[in-house]
Amino acid sequence: MQKMKILPGPNLEKILLPSDLRNVAEEDLVKISAELRQYIIDVVSVYGGHFGASLGVVELTVALHYAFNTPVDQLIFDVGHQAYGHKILTGRRDIFHTNRLYKGISGFPKRTESEYDSFGVGHSSTSISAALGMAVASKLKGEHDKQHIAVIGDGALTGGMAFEGLNHAGVANANIIVVLNDNCMSIDPNVGALKEYLTDITTSPTYNKFKDDIWKTLDRLNKVGQISQDILSKVHDTLKGGLLRHSNLFEALGFRYFGPVDGHDVNHMVKIFNDLKKIPGPKLLHCVTVKGKGFAPAEKDQAKWHAPGLFDKVSGEIIKVPVLVPQPPKFQDVFGNTLVELAELNEKIVGVTPAMPSGSSMNIMMKAMPDRAFDVGIAEQHAVTFSAGLATQGMIPFCNIYSTFMQRAFDQVVHDVALQKLHVIFCMDRAGLAGADGPTHHGMLDVPFMRCVPNMVVSAPMNEEELRNLMFTSSLEKNAGPFSIRYPRGNGVMIDWKRPFAEIEIGKGRKLRDGDDIAILSFGTAGILAQTALNLLEKEGVYGAHYDMRFAKPLDEEILHEVFNKFKHIVTVEDGTILGGFGSAVLEFMADHHYQSNVVRMGMPDKIIEHGEQPELYAECGFDAKGIQRMVKSVLGVRQKV
Ligand SMILES: Cc1ncc(C[n+]2csc(CCOP(=O)(O)OP(=O)(O)O)c2C)c(N)n1
Numbered sequence: 299m300q301k302m303k304i305l306p307g308p309n310l311e312k313i314l315l316p317s318d319l320r321n322v323a324e325e326d327l328v329k330i331s332a333e334l335r336q337y338i339i340d341v342v343s344v345y346g347g348h349f350g351a352s353l354g355v356v357e358l359t360v361a362l363h364y365a366f367n368t369p370v371d372q373l374i375f376d377v378g379h380q381a382y383g384h385k386i387l388t389g390r391r392d393i394f395h396t397n398r399l400y401k402g403i404s405g406f407p408k409r410t411e412s413e414y415d416s417f418g419v420g421h422s423s424t425s426i427s428a429a430l431g432m433a434v435a436s437k438l439k440g441e442h443d444k445q446h447i448a449v450i451g452d453g454a455l456t457g458g459m460a461f462e463g464l465n466h467a468g469v470a471n472a473n474i475i476v477v478l479n480d481n482c483m484s485i486d487p488n489v490g491a492l493k494e495y496l497t498d499i500t501t502s503p504t505y506n507k508f509k510d511d512i513w514k515t516l517d518r519l520n521k522v523g524q525i526s527q528d529i530l531s532k533v534h535d536t537l538k539g540g541l542l543r544h545s546n547l548f549e550a551l552g553f554r555y556f557g558p559v560d561g562h563d564v565n566h567m568v569k570i571f572n573d574l575k576k577i578p579g580p581k582l583l584h585c586v587t588v589k590g591k592g593f594a595p596a597e598k599d600q601a602k603w604h605a606p607g608l609f610d611k612v613s614g615e616i617i618k619v620p621v622l623v624p625q626p627p628k629f630q631d632v633f634g635n636t637l638v639e640l641a642e643l644n645e646k647i648v649g650v651t652p653a654m655p656s657g658s659s660m661n662i663m664m665k666a667m668p669d670r671a672f673d674v675g676i677a678e679q680h681a682v683t684f685s686a687g688l689a690t691q692g693m694i695p696f697c698n699i700y701s702t703f704m705q706r707a708f709d710q711v712v713h714d715v716a717l718q719k720l721h722v723i724f725c726m727d728r729a730g731l732a733g734a735d736g737p738t739h740h741g742m743l744d745v746p747f748m749r750c751v752p753n754m755v756v757s758a759p760m761n762e763e764e765l766r767n768l769m770f771t772s773s774l775e776k777n778a779g780p781f782s783i784r785y786p787r788g789n790g791v792m793i794d795w796k797r798p799f800a801e802i803e804i805g806k807g808r809k810l811r812d813g814d815d816i817a818i819l820s821f822g823t824a825g826i827l828a829q830t831a832l833n834l835l836e837k838e839g840v841y842g843a844h845y846d847m848r849f850a851k852p853l854d855e856e857i858l859h860e861v862f863n864k865f866k867h868i869v870t871v872e873d874g875t876i877l878g879g880f881g882s883a884v885l886e887f888m889a890d891h892h893y894q895s896n897v898v899r900m901g902m903p904d905k906i907i908e909h910g911e912q913p914e915l916y917a918e919c920g921f922d923a924k925g926i927q928r929m930v931k932s933v934l935g936v937r938q939k940v
Contacts, residue, residue, distance in 0.1 A: 755852070
């Protein structure tokens with residue numbers, strides 16, 4: 299269906315770049331902010347994407363580009379899901395409707411896409427470290443006027459890296475401004491003691507008085523004209539010597555803390571940023587904003603409107619594709635419901651998620667058993683070691699981390715879990731091609747990095763029933779030890795998925811189909827694609843055998859001996875990188891046992907796979923059903939139909 303071209307408002311229309319924005323009168327910024335907000339609503343309602351976070355930083359974004367000299371000044375949005383306004387103001391308005399679409403612009407800032415995207419983002423809590431690196435480089439190069447700004451949410455601030463960055467920045471004496479965008483939300487409501495602390499300082503009268511004093515002082519200095527270093531350091535010393543240093547976390551870390559301020563007052567924000575520019579060293583501005591600001595349903599249910607899909611911008615109704623026949627469940631829901639079932643059977647079972655209760659469906663357990671399921675904030679490393687700690691005391695944690703975010707916690711997996719052979723079960727959601735979120739979010743590396751860890755079981759279910767059985771198997775005391783289960787984003791294939799648990803022998807695959815021409819060995823849900831390919835091939839007179847291997851480690855050696863003894867041609871298929879993945883494991887087996895067959899590995903090639911719908915990306919990587927069919931025919935030398 300042809301979608302209507304979306305037109306910007308009359309003021310926004312004139313702004314193609316931040317230099318245009320900087321030419322408008324300050325009083326017009328309110329109008330421009332309103333039009334920018336409307337444009338985001340208009341486009342996202344029809345084309346989809348992240349939503350509430352960008353609405354919440356509209357005024358902040360306008361004020362930042364107005365007050366700072368971007369792209370010379372370096373502006374970094376943490377995670378980047380809130381950077382839609384930034385994209386629209388920095389030369390991408392007319393292609394914004396291609397956001398997250400195959401071959402369109404990325405949903406996140408990306409250095410190759412624009413000089414205004416100072417740093418590629420997607421994973422949380424990196425902005426302070428990156429901005430500090432830039433600030434130190436500017437200092438070394440003698441670029442003393444250059445500004446380096448990290449915009450970070452209160453959710454992203456819960457990530458360990460953010461603290462590492464603050465800790466370093468506090469003593470690095472470099473020109474960095476951290477803008478803390480505090481909306482009390484992560485994707486779900488933010489959690490933890492830091493959140494409580496931010497709420498405290500936002501509502502405390504002492505801090506509010508202090509804030510006023512600071513702004514009054516700066517105002518006075520401004521009126522006098524040049525702020526001399528002398529006066530400035532006196533103001534600073536007074537503040538530092540006073541209440542702040544002792545009671546403000548950021549002051550204690552060497553930052554000058556300003557705020558809390560209303561992040562929706564665009565003119566005030568411009569004034570503040572202009573003042574902050576004149577103060578050297580590390581500064582933190584605490585802004586209070588509302589996620590979903592300006593779109594009532596999004597303000598009301600902020601978690602739902604983080605990334606709502608398409609919606610009617612007038613009624614605020616989220617558009618659901620009518621479901622005429624029962625659909626298979628999402629893998630994440632099979633995980634969430636199965637975990638509760640298992641936890642009901644075994645009181646030692648607990649759940650851990652780093653800030654993804656809705657995304658992983660851990661919220662099902664959090665609701666059913668609030669004492670036994672933990673959202674630990676955006677803290678993957680902590681989630682793993684916290685699980686390890688639980689396991690030392692006999693608990694059985696199911697630690698659910700998206701494959702891509704598990705990359706953060708590799709050392710904890712090795713050092714804290716595997717070396718101590720602790721019984722932690724890693725459930726890696728969004729394993730494989732993630733879709734529209736793109737390369738920062740594809741779960742392509744987990745098989746190689748889990749496979750090389752001693753003691754680790756590496757498994758992947760082909761369907762929902764297999765996921766349940768792997769979860770059940772992994773929880774058994776006799777299988778105590780590190781265990782990983784990977785599954786993809788989206789729906790499975792079984793309507794009737796809630797079947798009684800059955801134990802799977804560790805390292806045992808299953809033969810699904812006999813055939814003489816070729817063998818396909820699949821790992822995980824790629825097996826569904828292989829099945830379809832084999833059906834198509836059968837119609838063309840090609841008969842392949844199919845083995846769902848279930849485990850990349852330990853491998854089912856019995857099956858592999860059978861396969862290598864029988865077949866000259868073998869194809870491996872997996873939804874992950876082919877470097878060091880399941881197919882590589884098969885090649886290692888072949889070499890170790892001196893077999894000589896023709897093994898072709900299918901999966902993600904060794905390159906960056908961009909964003910798009912999952913089927914588009916499978917096709918690009920060549921391992922959709924048609925791609926497998928083509929590959930089998932080419933391996934066997936069967937003539938292709940043109
Ligand atoms: C390392 C990592 N873990 C998890 C995520 C998933 N994630 C994306 S946005 C987000 C919440 C961010 O909250 P906040 O920084 O407060 O921004 P807001 O959406 O509230 O504006 C999370 C958990 C991520 N991007 N990176």
